[in-house]
Amino acid sequence: MVVPSPTPMRTKKTRALGVVARLEEEGLDFFAKPAAEKERAGPATPFGYGCKNIGCNGDVGELEFLLLQTNPASISERSRTISSSDPAKFRVNHYPAVKEVKDWDPSPKRIGFGEHSDPQILTILRSNDVAGLQICLRDGLWVPVPPDPTGFFLIVGDALQVLTNGRLASVRHRAVANSTKARMSTMYFGAPPLNAWISPLPEMVSPQNPSQYKPFTWGEFKKAAYSLRLGDTRLDLFKIHATDHKIGS
Numbered sequence: 001m002v003v004p005s006p007t008p009m010r011t012k013k014t015r016a017l018g019v020v021a022r023l024e025e026e027g028l029d030f031f032a033k034p035a036a037e038k039e040r041a042g043p044a045t046p047f048g049y050g051c052k053n054i055g056c057n058g059d060v061g062e063l064e065f066l067l068l069q070t071n072p073a074s075i076s077e078r079s080r081t082i083s084s085s086d087p088a089k090f091r092v093n094h095y096p097a098v099k100e101v102k103d104w105d106p107s108p109k110r111i112g113f114g115e116h117s118d119p120q121i122l123t124i125l126r127s128n129d130v131a132g133l134q135i136c137l138r139d140g141l142w143v144p145v146p147p148d149p150t151g152f153f154l155i156v157g158d159a160l161q162v163l164t165n166g167r168l169a170s171v172r173h174r175a176v177a178n179s180t181k182a183r184m185s186t187m188y189f190g191a192p193p194l195n196a197w198i199s200p201l202p203e204m205v206s207p208q209n210p211s212q213y214k215p216f217t218w219g220e221f222k223k224a225a226y227s228l229r230l231g232d233t234r235l236d237l238f239k240i241h242a243t244d245h246k247i248g249s
């Protein structure tokens with residue numbers, strides 16, 4: 001019997017899911033270790049293991065995480081000093097399960113990762129089959145994003161909002177940690193090198209649609225983001241207001 005060979009697309013998807021399954025297994029193994037052992041891979045400043053503290057301005061959440069650079073040498077050295085000049089980041093978040101069923105609460109009180117937009121260009125997110133991710137619509141309504149362990153979610157970041165001069169808006173999102181099953185999500189954050197300039201692409205600017213943002217380097221934007229709280233709208237610092245256009249013209 002001749003067995004038809006799988007289409008390249010299918011093979012790629014199967015391979016990708018195999019990699020994802022391994023990642024999930026490794027992640028769960030890591031997070032199941034005793035705290036003291038995990039802390040040897042921390043603190044997450046700039047890369048490594050972190051627990052509850054998100055960033056350096058007092059943001060906390062019901063999660064632990066591994067923040068890594070997408071660079072195998074750096075990942076293998078994560079427990080030692082790691083340079084932060086590489087642009088792209090990779091994060092595995094682990095939201096421990098609530099202990100008892102009576103703890104379960106469908107309201108977003110138990111915040112795993114507080115409301116924010118991602119500063120980078122694009123985030124590729126994947127989670128296990130446990131719900132938790134929510135996005136904020138324009139009218140302020142929070143809607144859950146049903147988990148799909150076989151898919152990847154794309155999140156527009158602040159830098160892409162600037163590059164498209166506001167045509168694509170960075171989405172405010174958060175993760176609630178209400179489930180009796182642990183949730184694990186993996187994010188790849190795509191960003192340019194620190195010295196890259198970010199400003200609206202020429203194609204996105206016209207006399208009718210003037211530039212909404214002052215040019216800045218990714219390094220400057222990161223510095224601004226680190227000086228603010230997670231939920232602050234950091235793009236406001238770089239916004240050009242309608243009156244600025246009138247003064248300039």
Ligand SMILES: O=C(O)CCC(=O)C(=O)O
Pocket residue numbers: 091093113118125127132133173174175185187
């Ligand atoms: O864990 C999640 O689903 C979202 C986490 C998140 O938004 C982030 O790490 O930037």
Ligand SMILES: [Fe+2]
Pocket residue numbers: 116117118173
């Ligand atoms: Fe995020």
